[in-house]
Amino acid sequence: MPIRVYNTLTRQKEEFHTVEPGQVKMYLCGPTVYKPAHIGHMVGPVIFDTIKRYLAYCGYRVTWVVNITDIDDKLIHKANELGTTVEALARRMTDDYFDNLRLMGVDGIDHFPYATQHVREMHEIIQSLIDQGFAYPLNGDVYFNCTHDADYGKLSRRSLDEVMAGTRVEANDRKRHPADFALWKSSKPGEPAWPSPWGPGRPGWHIECSAMARKLLGDEIDIHGGGLDLMFPHHENELAQSESCTGKPFARYWLHNGLLRKSSGGKIGGEHDRHGDVAASEADLMAQKAEQEEQKLAGSKGAESVKGLFVQFPPETVRFFLLATHYRSPVDFGEDRLAECEKSIDGFYRLIETFSRLTKPDFFFVLPASQTREASHDLAGEPAAYFAELAALRARFLESMDDDFNTGGAVAALFDMRKTLNGFIADQKLEGEGRSNTNALTALTRGMTLFKELANILGVFRQPVTKPSGGGGNEAFTNDLMQFLITLRADSRKAKQFEIADKIRKSLTDLKVTLEDRPDGTGWRRDA
RNA sequence: GGCGUCGUAGCCAAGUGGCUAAGGCAACGGAUUGCAAAUCCGUCACGCGUGGGUUCAACUCCCACCGACGCCUCCA
Numbered sequence: 319m320p321i322r323v324y325n326t327l328t329r330q331k332e333e334f335h336t337v338e339p340g341q342v343k344m345y346l347c348g349p350t351v352y353k354p355a356h357i358g359h360m361v362g363p364v365i366f367d368t369i370k371r372y373l374a375y376c377g378y379r380v381t382w383v384v385n386i387t388d389i390d391d392k393l394i395h396k397a398n399e400l401g402t403t404v405e406a407l408a409r410r411m412t413d414d415y416f417d418n419l420r421l422m423g424v425d426g427i428d429h430f431p432y433a434t435q436h437v438r439e440m441h442e443i444i445q446s447l448i449d450q451g452f453a454y455p456l457n458g459d460v461y462f463n464c465t466h467d468a469d470y471g472k473l474s475r476r477s478l479d480e481v482m483a484g485t486r487v488e489a490n491d492r493k494r495h496p497a498d499f500a501l502w503k504s505s506k507p508g509e510p511a512w513p514s515p516w517g518p519g520r521p522g523w524h525i526e527c528s529a530m531a532r533k534l535l536g537d538e539i540d541i542h543g544g545g546l547d548l549m550f551p552h553h554e555n556e557l558a559q560s561e562s563c564t565g566k567p568f569a570r571y572w573l574h575n576g577l578l579r580k581s582s583g584g585k586i587g588g589e590h591d592r593h594g595d596v597a598a599s600e601a602d603l604m605a606q607k608a609e610q611e612e613q614k615l616a617g618s619k620g621a622e623s624v625k626g627l628f629v630q631f632p633p634e635t636v637r638f639f640l641l642a643t644h645y646r647s648p649v650d651f652g653e654d655r656l657a658e659c660e661k662s663i664d665g666f667y668r669l670i671e672t673f674s675r676l677t678k679p680d681f682f683f684v685l686p687a688s689q690t691r692e693a694s695h696d697l698a699g700e701p702a703a704y705f706a707e708l709a710a711l712r713a714r715f716l717e718s719m720d721d722d723f724n725t726g727g728a729v730a731a732l733f734d735m736r737k738t739l740n741g742f743i744a745d746q747k748l749e750g751e752g753r754s755n756t757n758a759l760t761a762l763t764r765g766m767t768l769f770k771e772l773a774n775i776l777g778v779f780r781q782p783v784t785k786p787s788g789g790g791g792n793e794a795f796t797n798d799l800m801q802f803l804i805t806l807r808a809d810s811r812k813a814k815q816f817e818i819a820d821k822i823r824k825s826l827t828d829l830k831v832t833l834e835d836r837p838d839g840t841g842w843r844r845d846a
Numbered sequence: 847g848g849c850g851u852c853g854u855a856g857c858c859a860a861g862u863g864g865c866u867a868a869g870g871c872a873a874c875g876g877a878u879u880g881c882a883a884a885u886c887c888g889u890c891a892c893g894c895g896u897g898g899g900u901u902c903a904a905c906u907c908c909c910a911c912c913g914a915c916g917c918c919u920c921c922a
Contacts, residue, residue: 329850346922347922348922349922350920350921350922355922356922358921358922359921359922360922361922362922363922390920391920392920392921474849474850474917474918475849475850476848476849476918479848480848480849480918481918499920500920522920523920524920543922544922545921545922546850546851546916546917546922547916547917547921547922548921548922549850549917550849550917550918551918551920552920552921575922576851576916577915577916577921577922578922579915579916642858642859642860642869642870643858643859643860644859644860646851647851647852647859648851648852648915648916650858654857654858655858657871658857658858658870658871658872659858659870659871661870661871662869662870662871665870665884665885668884668885669885672884672885714868718860718861718868721861724860724861726859726860726861726868726869727860727861727868727869729859729860729869729870730859730860730868730869730870731868731869732869733868733869733870734868734869737886740884740885740886741885741886741887743885743886744878744885744886744887745886749885811880814880816880816881819880819881820880820881820882823881823882823883824882827882827883832882832883832884833882833883834882834883834884835879835882835883835884836883836884836885841883841884843883843884
């Protein structure tokens with residue numbers, strides 16, 4: 319069963335075949351580092367990190383490049399505004415970006431090339447384009463000659479006329495065609511500048527990607543990714559430059575992720591309609607208006623920084639949330655969505671806790687999991703129905719991933735697997751009299767191993783959750799105190815003094831601590 | 847205005863030219879429990895924006911309409 323991917327270039331799903339067998343070259347447009355990353359900047363990295371994990375799991379050797387654009391008009395303006403230098407600002411924002419990637423579990427990026435360190439490579443492409451008639455110098459600038467490029471516009475499917483219709487003609491009327499874009503921009507006094515054959519200046523917006531992709535991955539790459547908003551003009555121009563320069567197809571598959579939209583809190587429609595009073599309809603109008611004002615996160619002032627978001631939700635919740643939806647769909651991003659998502663994730667952690675309690679191997683650090691599809695263990699065994707179910711779930715997970723990296727379907731398989739594993743624990747009474755049934759415990763461990771294998775592909779459940787939870791609290795003192803209360807309550811229950819027992823539990827509930835009475839004792843967890 | 851995407855239960859969200867339309871959250875019934883929590887079992891779209899068309903057969907293809915949204919503004 320081949321992997322199929324949706325290619326923006328052809329607007330359809332295609333079978334995935336790499337330029338070189340067994341080798342995937344992947345390029346994702348990274349950030350311009352002039353402000354702290356917001357959550358929208360994490361969508362691409364999380365998705366392509368997952369794609370890389372899956373391709374590696376399927377046996378490909380994957381090289382993944384994400385550029386850092388550290389010279390740009392926006393950077394210059396922002397640095398001026400803050401009274402700092404472009405380098406200092408870029409450095410700070412790049413560190414912020416790296417921090418966020420790490421927190422989100424994005425660790426598969428092989429190269430982070432910096433634009434400022436590849437000016438020479440850019441010059442080579444620009445010179446080659448000039449030599450071939452695809453570009454022309456003009457007063458210290460160099461422009462790409464769109465008219466000379468027969469298939470310009472093929473990615474975003476617009477003709478030169480259409481491009482022109484949407485272009486502002488005011489600024490550069492000396493360009494041969496309004497759609498022509500700058501490869502090299504001459505610098506004004508005081509601006510960062512690099513020497514070039516056409517005079518001192520800085521790179522145009524798109525050239526850095528062409529240069530760095532070519533240097534690190536070669537003339538032909540397999541996957542080029544980015545947000546849908548980059549399709550035009552950025553990717554269109556990047557493609558035009560690269561292919562005009564080399565005469566070869568630049569990228570086989572163009573993958574574009576959908577954009578995030580900020581939804582302001584919960585939905586208010588629907589329920590209020592029933593009341594029918596004036597106040598309610600006013601509230602509805604307000605709600606509608608608020609919804610209309612939903613903004614795309616990018617560039618908007620209200621966009622919360624990633625770090626601000628992580629104060630409220632663990633990074634893993636955010637990652638899980640992003641993967642629960644198809645990568646090409648737009649996503650409404652709101653607190654209520656995240657909160658719901660966190661609830662559903664909690665169930666997975668309870669399963670992991672239960673497993674760790676029942677068996678020796680620690681799920682996170684000891685339990686081994688297959689790293690490749692090939693090596694994935696066979697799932698024959700007893701009880702047959704249980705293993706058959708696991709095998710079917712594994713197949714469903716992989717089928718979903720094969721189909722244009724449908725992480726939503728894969729997540730659903732994970733949920734079903736949770737149900738199967740919990741059901742097995744219940745059937746076998748592993749928390750009660752079946753506690754020492756080693757065969758059943760072994761079967762459970764195999765199931766959990768498979769679960770871990772699949773979760774690894776999505777990059778979730780790789781670390782113990784950071785928020786306080788289960789018996790896994792960090793502070794010994796708290797644990798001792800809880801143990802004391804639990805013993806006290808157990809004594810009360812034994813003596814049938816339920817008022818005292820319930821008072822203890824109720825008081826703990828008020829403190830957001832939940833007790834769980836299990837056959838083998840009482841556990842507790844804190845609800846954030 | 848031009849190009850493009852989408853509209854699936856109370857909410858979120860997969861998916862398919864034809865057996866019973868994934869999964870999550872919420873809700874409800876049952877098992878379990880002293881009562882809870884957790885877990886398990888069960889219920890929860892005769893229906894996939896509206897109206898046509900193609901087809902033996904469409905929610906899935908085509909057309910129109912309504913609605914939401916994106917890009918065309920150096921935003922991932």
